[in-house]
Amino acid sequence: MIRRAAHQLRRYRARSVLGPERYVFLAEWRNPPRSGPSGLGLSVGLSLALVTMLLTLPSVLGLYWTDLVNDMMIYAVLALSLNVILGHCGLFHMGHAAFYAVGAYTTAILATRFDVPILLTLPLAGALAGLFALLVARPIIHLRGDYLLVVTIGIVEIVNIALKSNIFGLTGGANGLLILNPISIFGHEIVSPVDFYYFILLILAVTILLFYLAQNSRFGRALNYIKQDELAAESTGVNTAHYKLAAFVLGAVWAGMLGTVFAAKIETVSPGSFSYAQSVLLFAIVILGGPGSITGVLLGAFLIISLPEIFRDLQNYRMLVFGAAMVAMMIFRPQGLMPPGRRRYKVGQFLGRFPAGAALRRNKQLEGADPTALTDPADLPSLADLANGEGKGR
Secondary structure: OHHHHHHHHHHOOOEEEEOOOOEEEEOOOOOOOOOOHHHHHHHHHHHHHHHHHHHHHHHHHOHHHHHHHHHHHHHHHHHHHHHHHHHHOOOOOOOHHHHHHHHHHHHHHHHHHOOOOHHHHHHHHHHHHHHHHHHHHHHHOOOOHHHHHHHHHHHHHHHHHHHHOOHHHOOOHHHOEEOOOOEEEOOEEEOOHHHHHHHHHHHHHHHHHHHHHHHOOHHHHHHHHHHHOHHHHHHOOOOHHHHHHHHHHHHHHHHHHHHHHHHHHHOEEOHHHHOHHHHHHHHHHHHHHOOOOHHHHHHHHHHHHHHHHHOHHHHHHHHHHHHHHHHHHHHHOOOOOOOOOOOOOOHHHHOOOOHHHHHHHHOHHHOOOOOOOOOOHHHOOOHHHHHHOOOOOO
């Protein structure tokens, strides 16, 4: 009893007030975040330095390395879209290249057969990829673990075979389709690697912002709940099938739109660009960086896409080093290089949303005070009082 009371005092500074229905605890975490002018100034300074570095990077790197950074950012956005399914929801999905291919071929067909501007095909490619994900994921959404993994591998292989077969005479068979129309924004054509750098950088920034907001929303918390314990989530009223399907569609929409960017960048699409190996590469980026971590996925994209080019002189040993690194990761750090941090919430922010929170505001002891504010530690019951049960009604 003494040990349990000590643990409560260490973790919380709390005061319990007897309301008409239940005890309500005003609490905060043991280590609340600190904010101040110095910390804010440091954050702003680092942010400005990062933005300045990113904006001036093409002038420092040159065309070849800028193009390599473009490829890295494309894979980073694709991996972030897969991270919604694999990292946040915990679904073993290795068919992401299929959604990527649907978006790229949608753009190629509309641009070459119907002369639609490529920029206008961006939302259409995302919508068709999302619709395709909805159709193929609905029958298999109940599968778990390795069973879902095998089925998604089959999906990407079926899509690849269909593209090679030149279905309805639209996909061009094994040779693919050639795209001659560049992306045009307000009359400015995006052709050079520098132009693509800023265009893809904007997409990456928007993706990080939106996925960060989604991660900390009710939708993101539901996905995390399903990942941790799907049965417990379903037993508490979470519609697990609905949320898993929504994760699939969201990831597919983003992958489809990146297919448009990829098709415009290389000016051609072919089935070889969307093989099963691409799905494995995206899967490895998420696993290496840390499933569920935005920062980890960005790091994984840099390590897997950029480092092989940096060490091109050692190309005979690249795959050996890559394989050994993946095996070592699975043994010594299976959670990834930068796994997501633990979720922390302030208990005080939930007060007032429940009947007992309203009772607190009516309590004479807190009249005129902030309901979420903590009381003076001197008013808290002592350790002996908690152990003897004498502090419950205070």
